[in-house]
Every structure is written in C-alpha cells, then in structure tokens.
Amino acid sequence: MFNFIKPVYAHCDLPCGVYDPIQARIEAESVLNIQKKYSDLHDEDKIRSIFIKEQRADLVKQHLWILWTDYFKPEHLEKHPNIHELLWQTTKQAGAVKKSVDPSSGEKLLSMIDEITEIFVDTKKV
C-alpha cells in the first residue's frame, strides 16, 4: 500500500539510511486534533490533553531536529539555502503549539512541516 513512499534514508547516526518527515507530521496531526477537541473535553481530560499535546509537540521537534542534523547535507543546503531558517522556525512553532489550544497554531505547524517535506522529496529526486 505505502509502496509509493520509498523511505530510503537514516535516523540513527549509523546511518541506517531511513528518514521520513511523515514521522513529524503524524505527531503534528495529533497536536492539531487535540486542539480541535479541547473545548469539548471534561476537566480531567483537558488536563490530560495539555500534557499529551506537550509530548506530541516534543516528538515533532525531535523528528525535525534529526532531519536537520542527520539527514540534510551541505549539498542539500546549497540547493535549498532556507533549510536552516525553515527548520528553526518550524521547531519554534512546535514549541508554540504547546502554549496554545487554538487549532490555527497546529495548522500552521502542519503547513510548515509540509514545506520541509517538499524540500525533502526534492532531495530524493535524481
């Protein structure tokens, strides 16, 4: 099914060669869904959702930092000189969603991850 995604990349400094921005995206989707549901939750679940969101946002940061440091190479940066700034702003946005239950902050995070994904896909082309 997922065979059109060819994850031929790395996330462990070996390198095993497996990287995929979908990992960050899935966690960011989770953040957004929590924000959307927040106002309808009862009190205890509101509390739970705040720290589940915190953890998800931390995972977004983690996955993006790994992409930045471990996947991207100087030649990628040459072709896409905005990599540093984009990754920096996106991880900052992953910090911002922790402080907010407004879905617009989660949507902004997702669209920033999608920008990173576009660059990532481009680097996979031969």
Next chain:
Amino acid sequence: MFNFIKPVYAHCDLPCGVYDPIQARIEAESVLNIQKKYSDLHDEDKIRSIFIKEQRADLVKQHLWILWTDYFKPEHLEKHPNIHELLWQTTKQAGAVKKSVDPSSGEKLLSMIDEITEIFVDTKKV
C-alpha cells in the same frame, strides 16, 4: 505529497484519533537496513548497530501494541478475526529480529507489518 495518506486516527488514549502503521514500518525498515549493512561495519559500529537495532525493534513493538490495544475495536475483530494472532506473531517477530543480523528476519517483519497495514486500510474504508 503525502496527501493520499489520510491519517485520521489515534495513539494516545484521548483519543486524538491519529494512528498509522507507517510508524512501525519506518522503524522496521531501519532494522532491515542495519542487518544489510552489518557485515561491512567496523567493530565499534557493529556494537552500535546491535543496540540501535534493539531500540528500533522495540519501537516496532511499541507502535504495533498501540495499534492493537488502542486502534482496533471489536467491530474490526469481527471482520478480521486474525487480528489478535497476526499482531501477536508480528510483535514476536519484532523480538526475533533483535537476535539476528540476517536480513531475511527483517524482511519477514516488514511483510507482516504490511499485512497489518492492509487490514488497517480496510478498516478505514466506509
């Protein structure tokens, strides 16, 4: 790019509704790549690769257990009565790859995850 994957599912007991077997698959790809590269690594990296593989395999288990307990519902089990057995055997296989550097064990794990993915995709159809 990944818009044909519509991750509308959950992995946090809230539920936030975000689940995706691709998470397990990515970690299993990493296991397989480590197995493929193992024999060519120098001694220290052989050691490193053994415990990186251990951690990746644990993540495979983790993601699959969450799918099993948190995503699959009684109605899914009714339609796919092999869910229990398949998830059990696949998590056992994720344990087996820890003990082996033979890529065939990693390939078997991947094909078992693909079987789970097929069921997962089927449960998403309306």
Next chain:
Amino acid sequence: MFNFIKPVYAHCDLPCGVYDPIQARIEAESVLNIQKKYSDLHDEDKIRSIFIKEQRADLVKQHLWILWTDYFKPEHLEKHPNIHELLWQTTKQAGAVKKSVDPSSGEKLLSMIDEITEIFVDTKKV
C-alpha cells in the same frame, strides 16, 4: 498471595527468563490509590495526580504487552485460548483508567490483572 510465583522468567527478548505480573499489578494499585485520593487533593496535586495516573497506566500496558508478546507461548494459548482477548481487554482497561477518577475503573483493572496472574501461575505448574 504471590508466594507460589517463583519469578524465574524473562522480560527482555534475550530471554533472561524473568517475568512477573506483579509488575503490572503494582502500577495498577498506584492508579487505584490515586483515584481514591483524587477528590481530597488540592488543585495543583489534582493536576499532578492526573498525569502520574497516566504514566502508571502506561506502565500497566507496557508490562502486560511484554507478558503477552514475550512470555506467552503457543502451548499456553492452547490451554488458555482466552489469553488474546483477556490481554486485549485488560490493556484497553488500562487505557480506560486514564480517563476516569472513579476507583471502580481501577478496581476492575486490578481484577482483570488478577485473572491474567491466575493463567500465568497455571503455566508455571509442571
């Protein structure tokens, strides 16, 4: 109660051979105690208790998943065909206690773990 369990078993895929359902039970006891004390806590400790309970419930799941995948063997399943269903429902209950501060949900979790323990003890008999 557990005096007939001689813990000579495994929880690490080596296998070291050390497994014991008491690990899940201790965390579930903790969940139940938190639920019992909840209403008397001051506001900040209410918040703390919600996420301590979340972590304890996650540990219950973790310990039970390990028993399910790593300890139980096909021969156990033959004698106790309800292992899959019981472990599935019990880990789902460990998810349910996260959403509730009602001690009855914690008590139900404990009694389900006790059912698993009975099967576990039976598999230890020669």
Next chain:
Amino acid sequence: MFNFIKPVYAHCDLPCGVYDPIQARIEAESVLNIQKKYSDLHDEDKIRSIFIKEQRADLVKQHLWILWTDYFKPEHLEKHPNIHELLWQTTKQAGAVKKSVDPSSGEKLLSMIDEITEIFVDTKKV
C-alpha cells in the same frame, strides 16, 4: 517469600502510597540470569546482553533510590540506623554488576536487596 508483603504503598511523590522492593528484586533477578547465560551466548547476543544488563541494573538503582528517598521516613531510620549505608552499598553494587558477568556479583546484589526487604517488611508491621 513475599507473601507477607501487602503492597499498599507509594512511589510517585503524591504519595499514592505504593512501594515494593520486589520491583528492584525482579530487575536484579534479570541481571543474575543474564550473567548465568552469558558464556553460552553467541557474539551478537553477548553484546545485547551487556546493555540489557546495564538497563536492568539501572532499574535496580532507580527502584532502590525511590525507596530510600520516598518511602523511608525518619522514624524508620531511628529503628534501622543502617538504612543509609545499606541502600548506598546496594546501589553501588547495582553499579558493580554492570561491570561484571560473574554471577556471584548478581547474587550479592540479590542478597543485599533481601536485606532491604527485611527492613521494609519490618516497617510495615504495626
């Protein structure tokens, strides 16, 4: 053996009141079993067993530190003035088993944990 321990106690600073030295003992049993099996393992599993043992030993330390700081109270220390020294030496021994595959080091760790358990049980008596 532990049948006189009725685990109605705490390990989370709430306090939920759930403590039990059996948690440390189970991890130490795992360390000992790894040491016993070590010489018969093939190379990759030798490597794995070294870091699984490392993790188990860390869990022993963790559980004992929590008992020391969170469970034991000044009144316990009055009756058992060796608590500080015993817990210190036992956590040091949990460090020592990391450096050794000689089962005698694991056995020594277990007997030290049993000493702690005796004190613990005594503090539970009314």
Next chain:
Amino acid sequence: MFNFIKPVYAHCDLPCGVYDPIQARIEAESVLNIQKKYSDLHDEDKIRSIFIKEQRADLVKQHLWILWTDYFKPEHLEKHPNIHELLWQTTKQAGAVKKSVDPSSGEKLLSMIDEITEIFVDTKKV
C-alpha cells in the same frame, strides 16, 4: 569561559569520571523560576508548568542520586559524615517542590544543593 570549573568526574558507572552538581542546580533553578511565574500564567500554562516542574524535580533527584551512589566514596564520607543525611534530605526536598508552587520551597532546594556543592568542591581539592 567555564574553565574555572574543572569537571574531572563521572556519571555512568564506567566510570568516565565526569560529575558536576551544576546539573542538579540548573534543574532546580528551573523549578524555582516556574514557581515564581506560576501565579501569572494562564490556565493551560499553569497545567503545563505543574508537570514541567514535576519533570525538573525528577531530574534534580536523578542527578543527586547519581552523585550520592556513583561519585561519593567511603573516604569522602569519613571527612563529611553528613553526606548520607544531606543527600537524603535534599532529594526529599526535590520531592517536596513538586507539591508546592511557593518559591520558598524551591529556594530551600537550591541552598541545599549549594551545601552539597561545597562538599563536592572540597573533595576535589588535593
């Protein structure tokens, strides 16, 4: 810049020889700052601050436990016989700050860590 701090010490049972009470102090500073800001935070950030404080306090405990078990040696204890009691009380205080948003509890924790640091520095002198 930090060259007047000569970190010639260990935190990993190897031993690598690297220990420094500044690790505990930094986390305790974080606890104190959270307590100082608490009353001015909006509701969601109040919740977040409670569990960030919980994690920071756990790190304080962790760093202090490692100093106690791994760094301090019998000869240190001979010269500073209050090490056991001081470390015990300070880790208990790190538990106490979890239950309080009163900065005085965080300040007390910091001054206790400073006492440990003085002993630590003394053990470094030749």
Next chain:
Amino acid sequence: MFNFIKPVYAHCDLPCGVYDPIQARIEAESVLNIQKKYSDLHDEDKIRSIFIKEQRADLVKQHLWILWTDYFKPEHLEKHPNIHELLWQTTKQAGAVKKSVDPSSGEKLLSMIDEITEIFVDTKKV
C-alpha cells in the same frame, strides 16, 4: 562557588528561562573521557563504553538543539549570523563522535561547544 555563573535562561518552552551550554559540555566531556579510556578497557566494558558514549552524544545533541530552537532569538542571529551553521556542524560532530573512539573527535566537539558558549555568553551581556 558557582555564583559567577548566572543561569538566567530557559529549557522547557514555558519559558522558565534557564539555559546553560554547560549541560552540553558536561556530556561531551564524558564522551571524551570514554574515548581516552577505551583502549585500556576489558571487552565487556568496551561494549558498555560504546553505548554509554552513544547516549552521552545524544544528550549533547539534545542540549544543543534546545539551545538552538528555544534559547536563540532572531536578534541573536542578527548579531551572530553563524549560529545556524555552527549549531548544525556541532550537532553533526556530536553524531560523529559516536562512530569514533579517537579522542581528537571528542576534543573537536568540545571546542565547538566552547564556540557556542562564547556566543551564548555574549548574548547575556547588556
């Protein structure tokens, strides 16, 4: 003793305002010491040292990523335009030390962290 270090900074997105590059430095010192001792270790401790080094290097990355995303602000970047490149190369170097037991790689990491520290200190001046 450490009073000349005034940690007035943050590492938790609250922000609590506590940041300090010494955290990364301590872990990097540990990496270097492991590399220096490596050749003299017996076989099992060689294995242990490889994955302890792996964990320490990961902590270096972690602390540096947090500085990059959470501490550094656009105004810092204006004055120190090499922040992106320097942090990128330093986290890459923290990956490189995992693959090597040559102390020169650890020393290079330390000197890169010291460069970051100089910038950090400069941003603290008024």
